[in-house]
Amino acid sequence: MLTDLQPTRTPGNSAVLRLVQVDPAGPARVRSPDFVGIRASLIRAERDVVIVAQTDPADYSYLIISGCVRTVRLMSDGRRQIGEFLLAGDFFGLEALDEHTFGMEAVTPVILRRYLHCSLEAYADRNSDFARRLRTLAAKRLRSEQARVLALGRMTASERIARFLLEMADRTGAPGCCIELPMSRSDVADYLGLTTETVCRMLTQMQREAVITINRSLIAIRDRSTLAALAGNDG
Amino acid sequence: MLTDLQPTRTPGNSAVLRLVQVDPAGPARVRSPDFVGIRASLIRAERDVVIVAQTDPADYSYLIISGCVRTVRLMSDGRRQIGEFLLAGDFFGLEALDEHTFGMEAVTPVILRRYLHCSLEAYADRNSDFARRLRTLAAKRLRSEQARVLALGRMTASERIARFLLEMADRTGAPGCCIELPMSRSDVADYLGLTTETVCRMLTQMQREAVITINRSLIAIRDRSTLAALAGNDG
DNA sequence: CGATCTGTTGATGCCTGTCAAGAGGGGTGG
DNA sequence: CCACCCCTCTTGACAGGCATCAACAGATCG
DSSP states (O other): OEEEEOOOOOSTTOOOOOOOOOOTTOSOOEEOSSSTTOEEEEEEEOTTOEEEOTTOBOOEEEEEEESOEEEEEEOTTSOEEEEEEEOTTOEEOTTOSSBOSSEEEESSSEEEEEEEHHHHHHHHHHOHHHHHHHHHHHHHHHHHHHHHHHHHHHOOHHHHHHHHHHHHHHHHTOGGGEEEOOSOHHHHHHHHTOOHHHHHHHHHHHHHTTSEEEETTEEEESOHHHHHHHHTTOO | OEEEEOOOOOSTTOOOOOOOOOOTTOSOOEEOSSSTTOEEEEEEEOTTOEEEOTTOBOOEEEEEEESOEEEEEEOTTSOEEEEEEEOTTOEEOTTOSSBOSSEEEESSSEEEEEEEHHHHHHHHHHOHHHHHHHHHHHHHHHHHHHHHHHHHHHOOHHHHHHHHHHHHHHHHTOGGGEEEOOSOHHHHHHHHTSOHHHHHHHHHHHHHTTSEEEETTEEEESOHHHHHHHHTSOO
């Protein structure tokens, strides 16, 4: 079954979108080439679509095929924290026990592969290599979460921004040190525990100091060593 | 082999302590009753002893038998972030790939069991139930790290303190809502991304408002519902 | 009983949030 | 094709929460 998620704007200026299943009698399930032997559904979602709601039961895990996804936690008074940005090849759902604690939303149009949780578990039971891969994956996620705890707990705004730029440059592997940020400034802010305004200010300050060049969502790193120094090179 | 870690104060007022292996020809290895079939060494450490340094190779994982342990990340300029407080029954080392990113220090005198990493892996390969337990453990850790990212990124000082008190009350399972905090105020501060002074101020403020009663390391929760309200009950 | 360390409280300042307004781009409809 | 609208981004003024600096109290220990 191919599930196609369409944005459905709710009344008012709220950006909340709902899932819409399309083509319920569509093409048959595809085999995943990545997690061999595990059945998966292919899912497509437009920009800003909620793919997993914050308190959905955690029946599925997701592998991002293309595009960018954010994991989101919303507090009752509107404060928002973005857990991570997922790019092609990234995986979401390891932390799931009975239900998710973070939702998942499309930052750009995305294609992802959805795995039934229990089938991953069952496959890991039979295949210890795969089980090891899952453990390695979990270890990496834990380390990156720990790095974020350090950043959010003890780093200044400019340090967080610098680290974020270096992280994105590294992950997108862009040539010529030119990063295309798929997410908005407010996404970046909610990822780094800052406000949109502070993100803007730090970016323009770095531009004034000739460390980067900004052109809307395009950011060119002009002085990588200074940027690394700003990031504090403390892991 | 029983390894006994003794504090060894370095010159100056630095609190850095080094491991000292004692009794190298001590009693033979003991069998762990918790992780059946896996060999483990028993380790004892006094207060403030560094059990694992920040960049140690990650050959071992640890199970806390008794006492309290903190995981620590130190930046080059002295800023410190505590990753977590581990109590009896807690486990450390899942996030280890090649080397640790956080060190581990004794908050109180502790006894812990040390497992060779590769023997855990090998056991998980043979025993899928154990592999599942490891995955569940990793999932729980990931969720708690995510909760901390939310707290450090988007919560106020009083919210963090309130959450911390509730967390500790829950984990120590103390009767009568009286918590004995094993760690110092500055440990709490470095755990919550605050300063010692702010932790004190928030605690005394809660005492003025009759939410808690403070007596050095003893804290009694007098009004749990107000405390929960302060914590914002947003997961 | 002094030394030392942790905890507490006060005064002050700064970083970042809040509020506000304008700039710029892209889409849409006439 | 262009005017208009809407949304994101940016910049400025100001305020507030928490950090910093400083001093003192209380506990612990030799």
